[in-house]
Amino acid sequence: MVVMVEKRFEGRDILSSSTNTTTTTEPPGFAATMSKLERLSPSRLHPRMKPWYLKRYRENPEGFEVTAEESLEGRNPLGLFHSKLSAGLHLGLVAWAPSPPTPKPKPDVRGQGVCFVCEQPFDDAYLIAGQWYCPSHESLAPA
Numbered sequence: 001m002v003v004m005v006e007k008r009f010e011g012r013d014i015l016s017s018s019t020n021t022t023t024t025t026e027p028p029g030f031a032a033t034m035s036k037l038e039r040l041s042p043s044r045l046h047p048r049m050k051p052w053y054l055k056r057y058r059e060n061p062e063g064f065e066v067t068a069e070e071s072l073e074g075r076n077p078l079g080l081f082h083s084k085l086s087a088g089l090h091l092g093l094v095a096w097a098p099s100p101p102t103p104k105p106k107p108d109v110r111g112q113g114v115c116f117v118c119e120q121p122f123d124d125a126y127l128i129a130g131q132w133y134c135p136s137h138e139s140l141a142p143a
Ligand SMILES: [Zn+2]
Pocket: 115, 116, 117, 118, 119, 120, 133, 134, 135, 136, 137
């Protein structure tokens, strides 16, 4: 009997906590970090990519902000940040190899990104010269 009562309370707790944390809630730290990156980047964050970044933030807010700080360099901090998050750097599991002094854009980097041309998110986008391109618009990227 006691066990049943406990279980019922447990269920109620889970229910109330899940209603408190809505998916649209943006932590202040997250918004500040993203706007700082956007200011210094040639492209803005696509609204459809925001949940992806929010998920990374929730995985490790501290690591997220540290990784963001470390991305505030180069021509496209937002793109660099995306690459680092994709690699799981915010989780502190892998070490980031700093790019050489004169980095050459690699035409064959694939990952999750928003196409620069059609502005649609793709899981297999190509990172070319700091911008993402979907398979159909890859040919429009600068050589
Ligand atoms: Zn496209």
